[in-house]
Amino acid sequence: MYVDIHAHMDFDDYKDDLSEVIEDCRSKEVSVIITNGVHKEGNRKTLELCKKYDILKPAYGFYPVHCAEFSEEEFDKEIEWIKQQKPIAIGEVGLDYFIGDDNPDGDLYKEIQIKCFKKMIALAEELDIPIIVHSRKAEADCINILEESGYKKVVMHCFSGKKKLVKKGVELGFYFSIPANIDRALHFQMIVNQAPITQLLTETDAPYLSPNPGERNTPAHVISTVKKIAELKGFTEDETKKALYMNYKKLFE
Numbered sequence: 001m002y003v004d005i006h007a008h009m010d011f012d013d014y015k016d017d018l019s020e021v022i023e024d025c026r027s028k029e030v031s032v033i034i035t036n037g038v039h040k041e042g043n044r045k046t047l048e049l050c051k052k053y054d055i056l057k058p059a060y061g062f063y064p065v066h067c068a069e070f071s072e073e074e075f076d077k078e079i080e081w082i083k084q085q086k087p088i089a090i091g092e093v094g095l096d097y098f099i100g101d102d103n104p105d106g107d108l109y110k111e112i113q114i115k116c117f118k119k120m121i122a123l124a125e126e127l128d129i130p131i132i133v134h135s136r137k138a139e140a141d142c143i144n145i146l147e148e149s150g151y152k153k154v155v156m157h158c159f160s161g162k163k164k165l166v167k168k169g170v171e172l173g174f175y176f177s178i179p180a181n182i183d184r185a186l187h188f189q190m191i192v193n194q195a196p197i198t199q200l201l202t203e204t205d206a207p208y209l210s211p212n213p214g215e216r217n218t219p220a221h222v223i224s225t226v227k228k229i230a231e232l233k234g235f236t237e238d239e240t241k242k243a244l245y246m247n248y249k250k251l252f253e
């Protein structure tokens, strides 16, 4: 009954042993892994993997950094393709203004990112499915754009925004998905304290954000997150597991 609502099982990190990773998850009672595409090629690979493994559910999207790499025409074509599929969610989408190895241009293509993000929100609304949002160094813009859209089936994934923004997201009815590195990340513990249990979900962002630094992450690590949420909220592990599973069912099914 454990759920990982945000992972990237199509990444090369799993190319040699995906079956074993999935078997291990199954044996530990992980029943759903939502695997998120980050560009056209990733979306196709995600589709193939989800046909092969029933534990995997597809979310299709465009990681914000990749938006500027494609023409608007190509982007719109991908939206049309997504409409023909049956994704469980739209993801990974959002905004990223952080200058890093995977985003050397920072917010240079901000306008393009915003345009793409708005199209993805409209797509989620049209399909009536949740949207899984990445918001690195762009948390306020993300929350404001989502608020303006009026769309409510929103999951803020791995949210790094300040307490005030977490409060705003909670008031808007958004969900917050908590990654497996919560034990050493006080920020995510703050989110668990701020949000009611009814607006929390678990994720791993695997292969990233392992609870053990330097290691490849796996969806099985949602188990330790449930433990930590239980501890912070003062519920039993079993109560927490059930509540989080119900949240998943309510939002995604």
Ligand SMILES: [Zn+2]
Pocket: 006, 007, 008, 036, 092, 205
């Ligand atoms: Zn991700």
